[in-house]
Amino acid sequence: MAKTAKVSATGGARGSTASEARAAAGHDTGGLIVHISGLLPSLSPAEQRVARLVVADPADAARRTITDLATAAETSEATVIRFCRSVGMEGYPQLRIRLAAEAARRVEPPDARVVGGDIPPGADLAQIIATIAFNDARAVEETAEQLDAEVCERVVDAINNADRVEIYGAGASGFVASDFQQKLHRIGRTAFYFPDVHAALTSSALLGRGDVAIGISHTGTTSDVIEVLEQGRARGATTVAITNFPRSPITEVADFVLTTAARETTYRSGAMASRLAQLTIVDCLFVGVAARNRARARKALEVTAEAVQAHRLGGHRRKA
Template sequence: MSIQSTIEAAVGSLSPSLRRIAETIRERPTIVLESTINDLAAECGTSVASVVRFCQAIGMAGYAQLRVALATELGKESAQFGMPAAYGADVSPGDSLQEIARKISSLELMAIDETIGSLDFEVLERVVGRFENASRILLYGVGASQFVAEDLQHKLFRIGRDAFVLSDPHEAWAAAALPVSGVVAMGISHLGETKDTLEFLRIAAENGAFTVALTGVPGSAIANAADEVLYTRARETTFRAGAMVSRIAQLALVDCLFAGIAQRRYHYTVDALRRTREVTRGARGV
């Protein structure tokens, strides 16, 4: 997991003074390379001791280690994706539309790269097996996570799997409360603290379902509540009216999950996709 993604995942659990440091680095990661520890503390309106505590909170021994690690990370990312030194930086007030597009593109490319690069394939294999053998698949998310759930449900439905997206929390809890054998329930939440999603997983588990969480934060509430956890890695932008970069990471992981399930019945899947494609093409021609 990259330093910047570690900071992104930790923001919600930090104290106010440490959160200011995290948010400053999220917006302009190169500030660590350009500033002494005293300069960074002054920029964030906090103390040198707080900067040290921040470094320790994200697994660094101190500021010197953070500077070296972040310099290495930014250098690798710039070389890998061919972006300028501001690679990985957040959108700023003075950016042109071209710069905004480049920054969004770089963040989304990194999200996919880091998510797949850090994926625990043994966990994914077990989740694929559970989905493959499920009698019923229940999917739930709030806001942008619901769109990801709908994307997975659409794909699974096209290959004959009984998958349901539950958009209303009461509907989701009611479905989760039914003690049907072989149910798999997946809750999707980037920060992993959405109360309705957590309640959905709790009720499902109490009634015998196998539960899966898809989240970007290790140690989050839904990660602790689920039988298996699939993690995304993403650095969100300031403009989070709805999830942007994290949504791309979730969709990439959902695609891997779907492909694993579909491959288990390869010939049936190919035939099912052909049939559904042909019938929808025919309907458009009516």
């Protein structure tokens, strides 16, 4: 069954990522550091060492010569050039210019002890709070900055016109999937979330044209979610991936890709800042669908709120 080409966060065809399209166009929406962070798992080990130096301190990297950066990353100048091309730059001079611009616009944390999102040994609770708050807020802001409204619009269209919507996620992403399902259900959309992979597989086997399958995975490598999304796509359903990494395996089985921009702090890999970033996308999609059916959604929300009113302290059921 023929399928349309995958659309990433900039609406590009399969084979190109959102950030690559922006780099090619010379745009800086979302920021170069967000772009590099998203591509990091797809880079070679040597290129990853360069990437980590650049992400940790863009201003310092912009001041370095190519020889200095290669030495600091314990690699060669040729690897630095390959890294530049991997992230969409023509060469090292262009990378330095973009890094300098990124450093100039970068928002610094209010607490000087918050550096790079890491929580060092011996950190007091005030420092922990400041670090988590800053990085959570940054994840939401950077996700919103790089989120393409046109692609979100197309996903909202697909959900709005769908006969059935199924949402998949595991672990922390499963909580986000469950939240999205409940939100859609509250406004009268037929949506399902299956925490059990066998139930998800049997359900996705019954999907078809006019249905939508949404897979949520921070790393984009969760095999259960990829398998279910792949099966839904094979049956003709429109597939959507929400992930932090635009070159991850889940994007290969998705018609639409929406990317988050989360960098986890110590102790929280793939679990907290990523969850808030995912919820940002989910909320945008939910409100988009609700706005298309404003009167119906408002009525559904009123009816469902009334249904549980008696179960709140001080609440009472209205008389018919």
